[in-house]
Amino acid sequence: xxxxxxLLWGSGSAPCWRVMIALxxxxxxxxxxxxxxxxxxxxxxxxxxxxxxxGQLPSxxxxxxxxxxxxxxxxxxESQFKSQGNRLIPDSPAEQALTYQRxxxxxxxxxxxxxxxxxxxxxxxxxxxxxxxxxxxxALATELKLWEGYLKKLGSGSYxxxxxxxxxxxxxxxxxxxxxxxxxxxERYPVLGEYYALLKDRPSIxxxxxxxxxxxxxxxxxxxxx
Amino acid sequence: xxxxGVSHLSRLELQILGDNTKMGWGLLAPIRSQTVSRSxxxxxxxxxxxxxxxxxxxxxxxxxxxxxxxxxxxxxxLLWGSGSPPCWRVMIALxxxxxxxxxxxxxxxxxxxxxxxxxxxxxxxGQLPAxxxxxKVLNESYAAxxxxENQFKSQGNKLIPDCxxxxxxxxxxxxxxxxxxxxxxxxxTYNWKVPEGEKHDSAVKRIRESLTAEIKLWEGYLQKTSGGFxxxxxxxxxxxxxxxxIFTIFRFRLCEERYxxxAAYYNRLKDRPSIxxxxxxxxxxxxxxxDIMKDI
Numbered sequence: 005x006x007x008x009x010x011l012l013w014g015s016g017s018a019p020c021w022r023v024m025i026a027l028x029x030x031x032x033x034x035x036x037x038x039x040x041x042x043x044x045x046x047x048x049x050x051x052x053x054x055x056x057x058x059g060q061l062p063s064x065x066x067x068x069x070x071x072x073x074x075x076x077x078x079x080x081x082e083s084q085f086k087s088q089g090n091r092l093i094p095d096s097p098a099e100q101a102l103t104y105q106r107x108x109x110x111x112x113x114x115x116x117x118x119x120x121x122x123x124x125x126x127x128x129x130x131x132x133x134x135x136x137x138x139x140x141x142x143a144l145a146t147e148l149k150l151w152e153g154y155l156k157k158l159g160s161g162s163y164x165x166x167x168x169x170x171x172x173x174x175x176x177x178x179x180x181x182x183x184x185x186x187x188x189x190x191e192r193y194p195v196l197g198e199y200y201a202l203l204k205d206r207p208s209i210x211x212x213x214x215x216x217x218x219x220x221x222x223x224x225x226x227x228x229x230x
Numbered sequence: 231x232x233x234x235g236v237s238h239l240s241r242l243e244l245q246i247l248g249d250n251t252k253m254g255w256g257l258l259a260p261i262r263s264q265t266v267s268r269s270x271x272x273x274x275x276x277x278x279x280x281x282x283x284x285x286x287x288x289x290x291x292x293x294x295x296x297x298x299x300x301x302x303x304x305x306x307x308l309l310w311g312s313g314s315p316p317c318w319r320v321m322i323a324l325x326x327x328x329x330x331x332x333x334x335x336x337x338x339x340x341x342x343x344x345x346x347x348x349x350x351x352x353x354x355x356g357q358l359p360a361x362x363x364x365x366k367v368l369n370e371s372y373a374a375x376x377x378x379e380n381q382f383k384s385q386g387n388k389l390i391p392d393c394x395x396x397x398x399x400x401x402x403x404x405x406x407x408x409x410x411x412x413x414x415x416x417x418x419t420y421n422w423k424v425p426e427g428e429k430h431d432s433a434v435k436r437i438r439e440s441l442t443a444e445i446k447l448w449e450g451y452l453q454k455t456s457g458g459f460x461x462x463x464x465x466x467x468x469x470x471x472x473x474x475x476i477f478t479i480f481r482f483r484l485c486e487e488r489y490x491x492x493a494a495y496y497n498r499l500k501d502r503p504s505i506x507x508x509x510x511x512x513x514x515x516x517x518x519x520x521d522i523m524k525d526i
Contacts, residue, residue: 057447069398073405080398083390101366101377108370111408128436133428150354 005066005085009035012052012063014042015214018114018178019074020062025174026078028208030089075107078171092171103165103172106154110164110175116140116147117179121186121226145230148183148193151176155195161202169206177203185217187225302363302382306332309349309360311339312512315411315474316371317359322470323375325504327386336511372404375470389467400461400468403451407472410448413441414479418522442526445479445489452491458498465502473499481513483521 009032013020027035040046040061048059056063056072064070064077066084071077082092094100119140124132151164158166165172180200184190190197203209217223306329310317324332337343337358345356353360353369361367361374363381368374379389391397416437424433457463460472476496480486486493499505513519 057450066398069395071398071402073402076398076401076405079401083397084394097363097377097381098366100380101363101368101373104373104376105368105370108373128432131428131430131433135425136428 006032006035008067010055010065011035011037012040012055012061013037014040014047014061015216016042017061018182021178021181021212021214022074022174023062023064023077024212025178025208026081026092026171028211029092029169029174030081030085032081032085032089033211075111075175078174082171090169092169092174094166094168094170099166099168099170103170106165106172107175110172110179113147113151113176114179116144117183120144120230121182141230144227148188148196148230152193152195155199160198163202164199169203173203177209183227185223187223187228188230189228192230303329303332305364307352307362308332308334309337309352309358310334311337311344311358312510313478314339314358314510315478318474318508318510319371319471320359320361320374320378321508322473322504323378323389323467325507326389326465326470327378327382329378329382329386372408372471375467379467387465389465389470391461391464391466396462396464396466399455400466403460403468404466404471407468407475410444410472411475413437413444414475417441418482438526445484445492445526448476449489449492452495458495460495469499473505479523481517481519482523483518484523484526488526 006027009027011020011023011027013024027033038051040049040052042061046052047061052061052063053059055065055070058072060072062074062077063072066080069080071080078092093103118126120137123137123140127136155162155164158164163169163173164176177200180196181204184197184200188196190200204213303324306324308317308320308324310321324330335348337346337349339358343349344358349358349360350356352362352367355369357369359371359374360369363377366377368377375389391400420429420434420437451460455462459465460468473496476492477500480493480496484492486496
């Protein structure tokens with residue numbers, strides 16, 4: 005089954021990481037994959053465009069089924085491989101509701117982080133403004149307080165949607181990891197810091213950890229003042 | 231099937247009623263005991279539970295028999311705004327799952343009611359929709375739609391196909407729908423969201439080009455996909471989530487001749503009961519919006 009799957013991915017991409025974590029969680033190791041370089045514009049190559057007309061990564065195929073949107077791929081994998089690996093969507097109504105809610109809030113969280121971490125990547129030089137970046141930083145700070153609150157309410161040692169690891173963590177954790185990698189202060193955000201520490205050693209996450217982070221453990225300090 | 235008390239309703243409302251009574255079900259114009267002018271209907275805040283199925287007004291079920299979907303819906307509350315695609319998604323899903331009679335309140339974005347304490351209590355983000363089923367809060371519209379389909383699988387219409395290929399395509403289009411929606415929002419809101427000193431013609435151009443490419447992509451998707459719906463031959467969550475955005479783009483006068491497949495999809499689904507029943511009330515009086523998108 006994994007042998008019928010192909011993932012084109014790029015390092016430094018949280019959406020790619022989500023799919024890789026999901027594949028690991030569902031015991032689908034052994035899938036075909038190719039690491040491509042954003043810098044060399046390989047995400048716009050014909051190989052990618054054949055699967056993904058948007059020229060974006062991740063691009064994911066299972067047989068003839070193409071599911072490029074990372075959340076969509078996660079839903080697809082959980083639904084097709086429900087009975088193997090770890091259950092990623094709880095059945096109980098309350099837990100399921102919270103899982104879905106936090107998953108989609110996780111996408112908002114990602115956008116707010118990207119608005120700061122990748123501000124220059126997404127904004128042409130002549131359109132950049134300190135005032136805009138300042139606004140984005142404030143929006144990120146507000147968003148971080150929200151998540152700090154969400155996790156605090158659930159109690160120590162909990163995952164983002166409750167007592168068990170779920171699709172919500174798959175969407176949210178890569179973003180949290182990038183935030184700390186970019187210098188977010190664990191002193192200012194202790195509950196998120198705890199969450200990060202809890203998950204960073206999870207097998208599926210360790211197995212798919214960005215390789216350049218292993219070589220260079222320091223990271224940036226873009227977010228140290230948030 | 232029409233009982234007493236409809237003479238005060240306008241021709242437009244009667245048309246909606248008429249179309250809906252043919253189906254026997256569906257959300258209808260509020261049943262009011264006194265005559266209310268059309269402008270009041272569309273501008274005032276509607277009281278709780280004013281959307282009551284016509285069927286239950288005029289056909290009382292045998293005593294002692296309460297339909298399960300009515301009981302469940304009574305534990306649901308939706309705070310919503312007219313013309314908001316995310317709100318509309320949830321309302322379509324509720325209709326599709328036969329969850330009529332839910333509590334709801336129409337709020338005004340203009341009057342900043344989405345930042346009121348009532349909303350903030352349910353949704354700390356101060357956004358609509360704000361949706362609850364019992365004590366389960368689902369403010370993200372996609373989360374609410376997925377929850378409703380999964381919890382009410384066996385009632386109403388099935389919204390997630392079983393066939394893996396259609397299921398894959400459904401999730402893919404559903405999530406791509408967020409991109410389409412964001413690009414539309416970026417285009418529509420640029421002028422009032424971006425502070426004067428930060429505006430650039432180059433940004434306006436870039437955003438418009440991005441939206442144009444996105445719309446062309448969806449035209450292509452509908453050309454390629456047979457069956458008439460976004461994921462193939464059945465109406466699915468992809469349509470629930472994406473149709474409101476496509477509708478809004480046509481409301482802003484996207485040229486139907488230039489995008490015939492999208493236009494056909496838009497026109498055909500207009501008549502689907504769940505969509506008709508949840509049509510944004512402020513758009514009934516004013517079906518055509520500004521022509522922001524006519525040059526795309």
